[in-house]
Amino acid sequence: MxxxxxxxxxxxxxxxxxxxxxxxxxxxxxxxxxxxxxxxxxxxxxxxxxxxxxxxxxxxxxxxxxxxxxxxxxxxxxxxxxxxxxxxxxxxxSAGLIRSLIFVSFLIVITFIDYDHQLILDKVLIWFAGAGVLINWITGSLPLGNMVLAALLGGGLLLLVAVVSRGGMGGGDVKFAAALGLWLGWQLTLLALLLSFFLGGLGGAILMLLKIKGRKDFIPFGPFIALGAFISLLYGYRILAWYLANFLR
Ligand SMILES: [Zn+2]
Known part of the structure; x- marks a missing residue:
């Protein structure tokens, strides 16, 4: 039912x-x-x-x-x-379900607008960030310090990538990563971004192999961040526990 x-x-x-x-x-x-x-x-x-x-x-x-x-x-x-x-x-x-449904809904809107317009809207990100802080505060999911640290870390990491790749990543992606931090905390945010780099590389390769996109075509990165974030939200702690158990003895 x-x-x-x-x-x-x-x-x-x-x-x-x-x-x-x-x-x-x-x-x-x-x-x-x-x-x-x-x-x-x-x-x-x-x-x-x-x-x-x-x-x-x-x-x-x-x-x-x-x-x-x-x-x-x-x-x-x-x-x-x-x-x-x-x-x-x-x-x-659970309360976690409501939190995840709101999170996922934002990811869908951000993904499809980015796919259609190569744009992540500030007004969507502001609502996304605000909802994250509010919900984490109400449900006691994350301490404020962790949220702020994660936002700086996520945004900073993508800013670095944006500078190094010179235009491969836009300001919208940087702000999106910072807002993710407010939702996920620093561990899951880092995991989400690592997943998104992996998925973005894989997705880009597949799109080029299928000749849907050429080498010089722009492929929006926002959808890959969203996918990484979704996986991280659902399975993040399990992936981290598995990683810690197997690789960090
Ligand atoms: Zn009609």
């Missing part, structure tokens, strides 16, 4: 995240106007707002003009639901 509820909740929130991903970079309000068909501008009914449901009922088309909705909307919703299930599996019904 709880899995059914988390999937439903994930689809609903995913629908809202789609709105954030589309409107925030365009400077549009999240609330007004209400969701409408991009083609005929007619307002969508509540059930149409959940593309997965509307896809099953209407074949993924506008009920008025028949224009198909972008498959992106369904991808984001299903992804949200899947990641929410992952969080439930790891954290169970």
């Amino acid at each position: 709880q899995y059914f509820l988390i999937v439903l909740f994930g689809l609903l929130i995913g629908s809202f995240l789609n709105v954030c991903i589309y409107r925030l970079p365009r400077g549009e309000s999240l609330l007004f106007p209400p969701s409408h068909c991009m083609s005929c501008s007619r307002r969508l009914k509540p059930l149409d707002l959940i593309p997965v449901v509307s896809f099953i009922l209407l074949g993924g088309k506008c009920r008025y003009c028949g224009t198909p909705f972008s498959s992106r909307y369904i991808v984001v919703e299903l992804l949200t639901a899947c990641l929410y299930i992952g969080c439930l599996l790891i954290f169970g019904l």
Whole structure:
């Protein structure tokens, strides 16, 4: 039952995240106007707002003009639901679950805006950072000193990489890493960034092998930081414990 509820909740929130991903970079309000068909501008009914449901009922088309909705909307919703299930599996019904769901939701918005626009928005990062400090404070997850240290460490590390790589990494990535520190503390932040370098290198190689991207094409790094952060949030302490047990005797 709880899995059914988390999937439903994930689809609903995913629908809202789609709105954030589309409107925030365009400077549009999240609330007004209400969701409408991009083609005929007619307002969508509540059930149409959940593309997965509307896809099953209407074949993924506008009920008025028949224009198909972008498959992106369904991808984001299903992804949200899947990641929410992952969080439930790891954290169970706990305060940690709520913390992880909020964290993951921000990661999805940051990832897709960066993918679309090669941009990590300051306004999103400010909300992300603020939510992290607030939630860690309320749940007593992290001491403030650890958060500040982690923000300096994460931001500093990527700033160094940005300077050395001369443009391979943007200011948005640096600020994103600093905000991550406020959420994760210094151990998991370092792990998240190491994972993101590894995944970014691997992802870049695969994209070039498949000829989706050329050697000189820009590949946004934000999605890889987000992926590293997600893995670190779910499995970070287990990975660290395994590492300490096997390599640091
Ligand atoms: Zn329409």
